[in-house]
Amino acid sequence: MGWFTMTHMGMGGHETPKAYLDAQLTYERRAEGDKPFQGLRVLKSVYSGSAYYAAAERYDEKGARIYVTAIICLVRWNPRAADGYIFGYKDMDETVGPSEATCPRSVLALLSPTLHPFALDWRRRCYRLLALKERRVNDGDLIRFPEPMRFTDGSEHREFRIRREGKKAVLTLTDGRGRFKISGLLERRFEIVREPKVAKTFFPAA
Incomplete structure (x- = not known):
């Protein structure tokens, strides 16, 4: 038709x-x-x-x-x-x-x-x-795409850190640098990387 x-x-x-x-x-x-x-x-x-x-x-x-x-x-x-x-x-x-x-x-x-x-x-x-x-991505989550994403400045990146600004999700590099936008983010395939948690060490008072 x-x-x-x-x-x-x-x-x-x-x-x-x-x-x-x-x-x-x-x-x-x-x-x-x-x-x-x-x-x-x-x-x-x-x-x-x-x-x-x-x-x-x-x-x-x-x-x-x-x-x-x-x-x-x-x-x-x-x-x-x-x-x-x-x-x-x-x-x-x-x-x-x-x-x-x-x-x-x-x-x-x-x-x-x-x-x-x-x-x-x-x-x-x-x-x-x-x-x-319907996946939930939280502030601070590290996400990884199957292949590197290429941006208009010529750079390519595969891993990003999620930063929540109200209802908006901003992508940065893993060390927090930069701001990146990927259209239809939640419709794309990526994994949420489970990072090891470092336990705090407490020393008893002398």
Whole structure:
């Protein structure tokens, strides 16, 4: 499927990409001829700014669940677009094995079991990324990347010290020098180095 683009009017009164996509994925189509009844509703959806993820439930004429699948939409949103086409999206479901795999846990938890190989691979990639992003790095932690990271000044470093400045994590060299920024830090593979603790020596008073 390609990209669908539209103006504000084309969004049918919906003010945000999430509201529009939620509405598109909520419908009932009566059985006609050899076409069976189709019902779809969104149980949970999350929009991040560039991607939309939904747990969408297919149900029968009695409202009973058939299965819940993941629907993923890549999103382009520019309310100030000069040509008036402020919204664009490209939709797919998990069975096509989307490369976008930042689905939140709240959506993944609602999906029905599946044996589809592409869907299974996509879910594994999502959970793997969640495991990386949910790691806790504390002030003073030493982290090590599998390979040296190259920076704009030409230097290469593999180990960094974490310095917490409020909610912000700053990287320095192991001795505390410098300030480095690595985009998507928690989405990258690194290990937290467990450093030996040096016990303090106490001498009894004479």
